Amino acid sequence: MATERSTDGESWYGTDEGVNQLRGRLFEWGCLGAMLFGIAMVFALLAYVALDAIRPLTADPGWHLVFFLTLVAPTTALVGYYARRDRQAGWVGATATALPAFCLLVGSGVALLLVEVVQPIEWFGTTLALLVAAGIVYAHRRFRARPAEFERTLVAVATLAFAVVGVPGAIPSLSRLLQNAPLALNHATMMLYSFAAPVAILAGVVVARRRESRRDGGVAAVLTFVGGVLAVVTAPTVGISDHLLVVVGLSVAVPTALYVEAVVRRRDNLAGLALPVVAYAGMFVGAAAVAALGFAGPEAWLDWQFLTRAHSRFAEEAGIYPALVGSIMMMLVVVVSAFPVGVAAALYLEEYAPDGGTAGRVVGLIETNIANLAGVPSVVYGLLGLALFIRYADMNTGSVVVGGLTVGLLILPIVIISSQEAVRAVPDSMRRASYGMGATKWQTVRNVVLPEALPGILTGSILAFGRAIGETAPLLMIGAAAVVFSPPSSFTEKFSAMPRQIFAWSHEPAGEFRYGVLAAGVITLLVVLLSMNAAAILVRNKYQRRS
Amino acid sequence: MTNESTNEDPTRPAFAGENRTRTAKESAIKWFLFACAALSVFVTLAIVATLLFDAVEFFTRVSPVAFFTGTTWSPKIGESFGVLPLVSNTLAVTVLSALVAIPVGTASAAYLSEYATERTRSVLKPALEVLAGIPTVVYGFFALVYVTPALRAVGVPVGTFNLLSASLMVGVMIIPMVSSLSEDAMSAVPDSLRQGAYGLGATKFEVTTTVVIPASISGVFSSFILALSRAIGETMIVVVAAGMSPQLVPSPFDSVQPMTSAMVQLSTSDLAGGTAAYYALFAIGLTLFVITFSMNVASNWVASRYREEYE
Numbered sequence: 001m002a003t004e005r006s007t008d009g010e011s012w013y014g015t016d017e018g019v020n021q022l023r024g025r026l027f028e029w030g031c032l033g034a035m036l037f038g039i040a041m042v043f044a045l046l047a048y049v050a051l052d053a054i055r056p057l058t059a060d061p062g063w064h065l066v067f068f069l070t071l072v073a074p075t076t077a078l079v080g081y082y083a084r085r086d087r088q089a090g091w092v093g094a095t096a097t098a099l100p101a102f103c104l105l106v107g108s109g110v111a112l113l114l115v116e117v118v119q120p121i122e123w124f125g126t127t128l129a130l131l132v133a134a135g136i137v138y139a140h141r142r143f144r145a146r147p148a149e150f151e152r153t154l155v156a157v158a159t160l161a162f163a164v165v166g167v168p169g170a171i172p173s174l175s176r177l178l179q180n181a182p183l184a185l186n187h188a189t190m191m192l193y194s195f196a197a198p199v200a201i202l203a204g205v206v207v208a209r210r211r212e213s214r215r216d217g218g219v220a221a222v223l224t225f226v227g228g229v230l231a232v233v234t235a236p237t238v239g240i241s242d243h244l245l246v247v248v249g250l251s252v253a254v255p256t257a258l259y260v261e262a263v264v265r266r267r268d269n270l271a272g273l274a275l276p277v278v279a280y281a282g283m284f285v286g287a288a289a290v291a292a293l294g295f296a297g298p299e300a301w302l303d304w305q306f307l308t309r310a311h312s313r314f315a316e317e318a319g320i321y322p323a324l325v326g327s328i329m330m331m332l333v334v335v336v337s338a339f340p341v342g343v344a345a346a347l348y349l350e351e352y353a354p355d356g357g358t359a360g361r362v363v364g365l366i367e368t369n370i371a372n373l374a375g376v377p378s379v380v381y382g383l384l385g386l387a388l389f390i391r392y393a394d395m396n397t398g399s400v401v402v403g404g405l406t407v408g409l410l411i412l413p414i415v416i417i418s419s420q421e422a423v424r425a426v427p428d429s430m431r432r433a434s435y436g437m438g439a440t441k442w443q444t445v446r447n448v449v450l451p452e453a454l455p456g457i458l459t460g461s462i463l464a465f466g467r468a469i470g471e472t473a474p475l476l477m478i479g480a481a482a483v484v485f486s487p488p489s490s491f492t493e494k495f496s497a498m499p500r501q502i503f504a505w506s507h508e509p510a511g512e513f514r515y516g517v518l519a520a521g522v523i524t525l526l527v528v529l530l531s532m533n534a535a536a537i538l539v540r541n542k543y544q545r546r547s
Numbered sequence: 548m549t550n551e552s553t554n555e556d557p558t559r560p561a562f563a564g565e566n567r568t569r570t571a572k573e574s575a576i577k578w579f580l581f582a583c584a585a586l587s588v589f590v591t592l593a594i595v596a597t598l599l600f601d602a603v604e605f606f607t608r609v610s611p612v613a614f615f616t617g618t619t620w621s622p623k624i625g626e627s628f629g630v631l632p633l634v635s636n637t638l639a640v641t642v643l644s645a646l647v648a649i650p651v652g653t654a655s656a657a658y659l660s661e662y663a664t665e666r667t668r669s670v671l672k673p674a675l676e677v678l679a680g681i682p683t684v685v686y687g688f689f690a691l692v693y694v695t696p697a698l699r700a701v702g703v704p705v706g707t708f709n710l711l712s713a714s715l716m717v718g719v720m721i722i723p724m725v726s727s728l729s730e731d732a733m734s735a736v737p738d739s740l741r742q743g744a745y746g747l748g749a750t751k752f753e754v755t756t757t758v759v760i761p762a763s764i765s766g767v768f769s770s771f772i773l774a775l776s777r778a779i780g781e782t783m784i785v786v787v788a789a790g791m792s793p794q795l796v797p798s799p800f801d802s803v804q805p806m807t808s809a810m811v812q813l814s815t816s817d818l819a820g821g822t823a824a825y826y827a828l829f830a831i832g833l834t835l836f837v838i839t840f841s842m843n844v845a846s847n848w849v850a851s852r853y854r855e856e857y858e
Contacts, residue, residue: 021750023752024750024751024752024753027752027755027756028658028662028751028752030654031654031655031657031658031662032658032662034650034651034654034655034658035651035654035655035658035659035671035675035726037651038651038655038675038678038719038722039671039674039675039677039678041719042677042678042681042719043674045689045693045694048693049688049689150572153572340583341583341586342583344579344580344583344584345580345583345584345586345587347580348577348580348581348583348584349584352577352580352581353584363584365588366584366585366587366588368847369587369588369591370587371843371847372591372840372843372844372847373587373590373591375773375776375777375839375840375842375843376594376780376836376839376840377777377779377780377781377782377807377835377836377839378780378782379780379782379807379810379811379832379835380594380598380780380832380835380836380839381594382814383594383597383598383810383828383829383832384590384593384594384597386814387593387597387598387600387601387829388593388597409590412586412587412590413587416584416587440569440573441573441577442572442573442576442577463680466680467680469682470681470682470683470684470685471682472682472683472684472782472783473683473782473783473786473807473811476786476811476814476815477810477811477814479814479815482815499682499684499783502684502685502688503684503687503783503786503787506684506687506688506691506787514691514692515692518688518692519692522685522688525682525685526681526685529680529681529682533680
């Protein structure tokens with residue numbers, strides 16, 4: 001051990017032969033530098049687009065100062081506090097801040113569908129008919145003791161058919177009956193019955209289960225419905241149609257309130273709730289102060305009129321609205337088509353698939369095939385959609401359904417693979433416990449595996465949907481329109497989506513389009529994408545902390 | 548038989564009852580789930596069938612020899628369908644983007660797997676994944692609107708549409724593919740190997756370059772192949788930023804037209820249904836599909852065939 005105490009900085013491995021660390025250091029810094037180069041390049045480009053789209057330098061210095069004082073400084077200080085002292089509370093705060101914003105996006109999406117695609121009367125009829133059907137099925141299970149499986153299925157299918165389809169030519173469906181009934185309701189009342197009421201029931205059930213108290217559930221339901229009525233009453237002062245405000249308001253308020261209630265009830269990380277209060281209050285105070293003091297905001301390309309107008313030859317008047325609605329409708333088709341099929345396929349491959357023998361080899365083939373499908377270029381999927389849906393199935397060129405189904409096929413392998421991972425992560429002990437209590441395979445899958453794997457499935461699927469919303473090449477192949485001036489009014493109409501519209505704008509040589517409209521379109525697309533990814537991360541974090 | 552009476556016994560639930568319908572339901576569900584899984588096979592078959600069907604139709608009008616050896620691509624004027632310029636341009640995009648993605652991606656993987664602390668990893672890895680999440684049309688927009696003028700500003704003589712900036716962006720886009728798959732392979736190298744090397748007096752640099760990377764080389768190579776196949780199939784970046792003029796011998800500073808870009812041009816330019824140009828779309832699609840599919844298969848094969856098995 002004498003060498004350790006040797007003088008002159010000599011180390012234990014010798015007197016005159018040190019190990020040259022320069023090479024290793026250079027390698028380490030080189031690797032880090034290479035990675036940072038890639039990341040920094042893209043983030044710099046993103047910053048450029050954001051600057052071009054928002055043009056913050058065109059605002060008054062006073063505007064910046066006001067918002068710095070009311071919004072930026074307090075939230076930064078608070079985030080700094082969370083980062084140093086209380087990370088758990090920081091996550092609660094981030095969720096509570098992001099949730100209303102995300103719900104606002106989803107709620108606005110539903111509201112846009114109500115404006116452009118589904119008439120409120122259709123929504124009213126269908127929703128109420130489904131509610132009645134659900135009630136009948138529930139009552140049948142409740143009051144007819146121990147019915148056979150077969151009878152249950154029969155009742156469920158029959159009521160559903162009665163509610164939505166009816167018997168063609170003979171008996172109209174309940175939905176149709178409700179739509180034709182001489183009720184003389186206005187749009188707001190219809191949405192109160194068919195949106196606020198179901199949401200109130202749902203909120204009531206959730207609260208009743210959580211608090212194990214029917215009274216609290218009832219209170220929650222009544223509060224929700226009162227909130228809906230309140231939205232109708234205050235609509236004239238806000239300036240949005242009352243039936244839309246019911247939809248948007250409740251989709252923001254109910255999930256937020258449920259989340260806050262959960263945090264308050266558990267009394268953990270209450271400090272986190274300060275973040276949304278400070279952030280949103282800062283925003284409103286800042287806006288009020290700016291209006292009062294008369295500071296002009298930035299002359300952004302990305303503004304309200306950009307979001308609400310159609311394309312125009314003049315850059316100043318161009319907007320993305322029809323493409324935005326088109327994207328939302330397409331995503332609806334994508335989710336409805338790819339999510340159930342993807343999850344079902346993952347469940348089969350993980351839970352049911354045999355291991356050995358010929359059947360096992362077939363399953364192995366399917367798995368390899370799925371992995372390879374994930375690597376097929378998107379433009380080839382576009383050709384598939386063109387041939388399969390447009391030529392053979394004879395659907396309309398460039399319609400929403402064709403676009404949605406094509407992109408749905410494209411992300412199907414991703415949904416399957418990520419769902420498989422989530423299902424695989426469910427511990428076997430839980431399955432065995434379920435079997436031990438006499439559950440069948442499907443009961444185990446439905447009641448144990450699926451709920452446990454759901455957060456993982458959702459995380460992976462939301463990321464896949466994020467990819468779907470940015471896909472452009474398949475839309476070009478199936479002939480989605482370059483420019484539409486009004487949003488599609490049904491799912492079989494020709495549409496344009498946000499990335500398709502961005503591509504169309506990239507042909508415009510004028511600088512106002514290149515550095516203005518195009519940048520604003522890109523930022524809109526990225527904001528939607530980013531909020532979807534943020535939602536996926538929040539779901540994953542919630543899940544990780546629970547387990 | 549006392550079966551009849553057990554069902555009436557209130558203390559015993561009827562586990563055995565309704566057995567037949569329950570079994571029927573269970574197996575119906577199983578087959579439904581199987582159908583969903585088998586849909587993927589149907590998709591593959593449908594891709595192959597539709598592409599093959601129309602490509603054969605194309606080859607009855609234009610001979611395969613003319614298609615695969617012709618050196619001019621001009622489907623509209625003169626109707627000459629030589630695919631070689633398109634293939635050469637695709638190859639150029641792939642090579643140039645590989646020059647960006649392979650060094651940067653491998654270096655990132657080595658850093659993340661061997662050097663990064665848990666904390667830096669938790670920041671850098673999601674940041675890298677952001678690169679993969681950005682839609683490709685946005686990358687195309689970056690290349691066209693920011694990268695090309697920036698290249699001009701530093702004195703590179705590029706045209707408005709050019710191979711160089713498009714390939715740069717394709718390269719940046721596929722960095723995360725290389726880095727995340729390579730990092731998985733490097734992290735899978737057992738620690739005992741590293742410790743053995745340290746025990747022999749190796750430095751961290753030597754452990755990384757002479758132990759970890761060689762031990763994980765199959766995974767690293769398979770990630771390269773996958774990333775290149777992604778670059779070959781990349782569409783929107785080249786459509787937006789690389790132009791529409793196929794060159795047999797591409798110059799990085801000029802406009803080119805890779806296969807995917809030609810497909811987009813054919814499909815967006817109001818084709819009449821039965822023309823040779825319409826079927827050419829599927830012939831190129833088939834070529835592209837065969838190339839990328841076989842590269843994916845090759846990537847899997849490399850990963851499993853040359854995997855070093857430990858323990």
